[in-house]
Amino acid sequence: MPHPTADPPAAQKSAYHHGDLRRALLDAAEIELTESGVERFSLRGVAKRAGVSHGAPAHHFGDAGGLLTALAARGYARFIAAQDAREKAAADDPRAKLAASGLGYLDFAAANPALFRLMFASDRPDKSDPVLSAAADAAFEKLVRHIEAVSGRTPHTDKSAMSDVLAAWGVAHGLADLMIAGRLGRATFLDAMGDDARDRLFAEIILRAVPERSDGAP
Amino acid sequence: MPHPTADPPAAQKSAYHHGDLRRALLDAAEIELTESGVERFSLRGVAKRAGVSHGAPAHHFGDAGGLLTALAARGYARFIAAQDAREKAAADDPRAKLAASGLGYLDFAAANPALFRLMFASDRPDKSDPVLSAAADAAFEKLVRHIEAVSGRTPHTDKSAMSDVLAAWGVAHGLADLMIAGRLGRATFLDAMGDDARDRLFAEIILRAVPERSDGAP
DNA sequence: GAATAATCTAGACAGTGTCTAAATTGGCGT
DNA sequence: ACGCCAATTTAGACACTGTCTAGATTATTC
Numbered sequence: 001m002p003h004p005t006a007d008p009p010a011a012q013k014s015a016y017h018h019g020d021l022r023r024a025l026l027d028a029a030e031i032e033l034t035e036s037g038v039e040r041f042s043l044r045g046v047a048k049r050a051g052v053s054h055g056a057p058a059h060h061f062g063d064a065g066g067l068l069t070a071l072a073a074r075g076y077a078r079f080i081a082a083q084d085a086r087e088k089a090a091a092d093d094p095r096a097k098l099a100a101s102g103l104g105y106l107d108f109a110a111a112n113p114a115l116f117r118l119m120f121a122s123d124r125p126d127k128s129d130p131v132l133s134a135a136a137d138a139a140f141e142k143l144v145r146h147i148e149a150v151s152g153r154t155p156h157t158d159k160s161a162m163s164d165v166l167a168a169w170g171v172a173h174g175l176a177d178l179m180i181a182g183r184l185g186r187a188t189f190l191d192a193m194g195d196d197a198r199d200r201l202f203a204e205i206i207l208r209a210v211p212e213r214s215d216g217a218p
Numbered sequence: 219m220p221h222p223t224a225d226p227p228a229a230q231k232s233a234y235h236h237g238d239l240r241r242a243l244l245d246a247a248e249i250e251l252t253e254s255g256v257e258r259f260s261l262r263g264v265a266k267r268a269g270v271s272h273g274a275p276a277h278h279f280g281d282a283g284g285l286l287t288a289l290a291a292r293g294y295a296r297f298i299a300a301q302d303a304r305e306k307a308a309a310d311d312p313r314a315k316l317a318a319s320g321l322g323y324l325d326f327a328a329a330n331p332a333l334f335r336l337m338f339a340s341d342r343p344d345k346s347d348p349v350l351s352a353a354a355d356a357a358f359e360k361l362v363r364h365i366e367a368v369s370g371r372t373p374h375t376d377k378s379a380m381s382d383v384l385a386a387w388g389v390a391h392g393l394a395d396l397m398i399a400g401r402l403g404r405a406t407f408l409d410a411m412g413d414d415a416r417d418r419l420f421a422e423i424i425l426r427a428v429p430e431r432s433d434g435a436p
Numbered sequence: 437g438a439a440t441a442a443t444c445t446a447g448a449c450a451g452t453g454t455c456t457a458a459a460t461t462g463g464c465g466t
Numbered sequence: 467a468c469g470c471c472a473a474t475t476t477a478g479a480c481a482c483t484g485t486c487t488a489g490a491t492t493a494t495t496c
Contacts, residue, residue, distance in 0.1 A: 021443085037341050039257060043484060053445045055485085060443095064484065120399055121339045123255050127400070140401075162406055167389065167423045174392025175384070181338055182345070183358075188380055205385045208426055239474085261453065271476045273454085278474095282453065438496090445490070452483065459476070466468090 022060045024050045029071050033114045038122050043067065065124050069132050072125040075115045076135035080142060082108040094149040098210065099203035101146055102172040106202060109176035116180060120173070143169055150210055167209035175202060240278045242268045247289050251332045256340050261285065283342050287350050290343040293333045294353035298360060300326035312367040316428065317421035319364055320390040324420060327394035334398060338391070361387055368428055385427035393420060 028049035033041055043064040044054045061067040083104030090100035109116040118125065125132060147164045148154050155161040178184050185191055190198060246267035251259055261282040262272045279285040301322030308318035327334040336343065343350060362373050365382045373380040396402050403409055408416060 039340065039342060042482085044482080054483095055446075055487095056444055058444095058485075117339060120401075121335060121395060122257065124257060159407060163419060163423060166393070166402065166406065166419075167426055169396065170390075170392035170423065171385065171388045171427065172392065173396055174388035174390065174394075176392075177339060177395050178387065178391055183338075184384065188384065189377060201381060201384075205381060205388065205427070208385055208429060209389065209423070211426060211429075260451085262451080272452095273456095273477075274475055276454075439494100440496095441492105441494075443490105443492070446488090448487080449485085450483100453481095455480080456478085457476105458478100459474105461474075462472090464469100464471080466470100 021050065021052065021056065025052075025057050025060060025067065026071060026074060029067055030115065033071065033118065034112070037114050038068075038118050038124070041068070065126055068118060068122070069125040069129045071115070072119045072122075073129070073132040073135045075112065075119050076132075076139050078112070079105075079108045079116075079119070080139055082111070083142065094146070095207060095210075095212075098146040098150055098168065099206050101142070102168065102206040103199055103203060105172040106176050106179065109180050113180035116176065121177070147210065151213070164210040168206065171206050171209045175205070239268065239270065239274065243270075243275050243278060243285065244289060244292060247285055248333065251289065251336065252330070255332050256286075256336050256342070259286070283344055286336060286340070287343040287347045289333070290337045290340075291347070291350040291353045293330065293337050294350075294357055296330070297323075297326045297334075297337070298357055300329070301360065312364070313425060313428075313430075316364040316368055316386065317424050319360065320386065320424040321417055321420060323390040324394050324397065327398050331398035334394065339395070365428065369431070382428040386424065389424050389427045393423070 025046060029041075029046045032046045032049060036042065036045070041064075043057060046067070047054045047056055050056070057064075057067055061070060083101045086100040086104035086107065087097050090096045119136075127133060127136075143165060144155050147161055147168065151158075151161045151164060153161040155165045175184070193201070243264060247259075247264045250264045250267060254260065254263070259282075261275060264285070265272045265274055268274075275282075275285055279288060301319045304318040304322035304325065305315050308314045337354075345351060345354075361383060365379055365386065366372050369376075369379045369382055371379040373383045393402070411419070
């Protein structure tokens with residue numbers, strides 16, 4: 001007789017009537033998302049995957065948008081983790097850390113293209129949801145701190161530092177989006193490159209966005 | 219009794235049985251797209267807008283994907299036109315032309331966000347369609363020629379020139395995608411800027427992607 | 437143990453994309 | 467001018483979707 005709540009190992013799906021749905025639904029939804037994409041995402045398909053009736057998700061997430069909102073929010077945690085992993089392996093230099101963070105951005109997009117699009121290019125998640133917007137803000141603040149470390153100024157008040165934020169975010173995001181759309185790779189030399197050569201190239205391109213400044217004036 | 223074909227002014231919808239559907243359907247589809255977005259796009263809604271039965275589009279476009287494919291292809295023509303318009307107004311300098319082209323990229327995205335996403339971030343159009351891929355290639359070749367003019371090398375064979383293509387495309391595309399997602403504007407100073415100040419900032423950021431080189435070595 | 441709240445099921449409804457058969461129409465040859 | 471043919475459009479059907487509702491089942495609490 002396991003506890004009904006807070007029992008990680010006992011969260012097996014073959015419980016009686018309840019399990020910890022919500023997590024099971026989120027997991028099923030992510031599989032559905034990666035297999036069908038955001039555009040062919042089906043709520044009933046998610047319920048079928050979780051082995052539950054088609055009306056079950058409603059009580060946990062309200063409607064399909066609610067599920068996708070929660071899924072996007074959970075995605076930001078892994079998104080930040082992917083960047084952290086790259087940063088940890090990088091040299092102890094602000095610019096190297098920034099470039100590594102950008103490579104983590106690309107790693108995440110490559111590993112979770114459908115989730116990435118759900119997070120950045122879909123109208124279905126409710127952006128006013130507090131937990132989703134908090135997760136998105138955390139990711140943004142991470143970039144802000146990188147730029148602070150590189151430039152010595154805070155983008156919140158310094159205009160040129162905010163320009164660097166825009167520039168760095170723009171390249172990383174653009175390369176990621178073009179990559180998962182399959183546009184980088186045929187007309188370029190990327191396929192012929194090894195992974196590390198590819199990383200070096202992308203890191204160099206990302207660093208172009210925030211040029212080193214010798215003076216201290218804006 | 220107007221001609222049934224090739225009669226631009228007489229292409230009124232209140233003809234007998236036929237008009238020039240296909241164009242009417244494409245126009246209706248674009249309205250449907252901008253009002254409902256790619257994700258809530260409805261083929262029956264398009265037919266209703268065109269004042270025609272729900273099965274009518276099938277004979278012209280096969281299925282919904284076919285309509286969206288044709289719509290995306292037509293979008294590329296306007297996409298290129300938006301860039302041309304900016305280039306025409308720019309100074310007679312390769313770098314200025316490149317920056318202007320990037321601003322045209324942003325103009326198009328801002329004016330047609332749903333169409334932009336259909337073209338770049340949707341799986342529904344058939345990318346193997348010859349007319350769509352030709353249109354997309356034309357847009358890409360435009361960028362390639364800009365980089366050639368700036369660097370004096372052709373990206374098709376020169377690796378560093380292709381890096382410039384990646385970098386320039388990346389920033390422009392990333393800024394465009396983030397902009398239409400509504401992410402640029404709250405945490406930045408962009409709203410407080412005038413249009414020309416905004417243009418200057420974006421142009422400067424785009425030009426960071428392709429740095430001026432003094433030497434001639436790769 | 438009984439009452440109450442939470443959870444899940446099952447059915448219904450309007451709406452979707454695509455398939456099919458039937459109807460309408462224009463153009464063509466004679 | 468007429469009739470046939472091919473192209474086009476309509477209308478109905480089907481399976482599927484998301485959401486709503488009432489009802490059944492379970493857990494929790496007094």
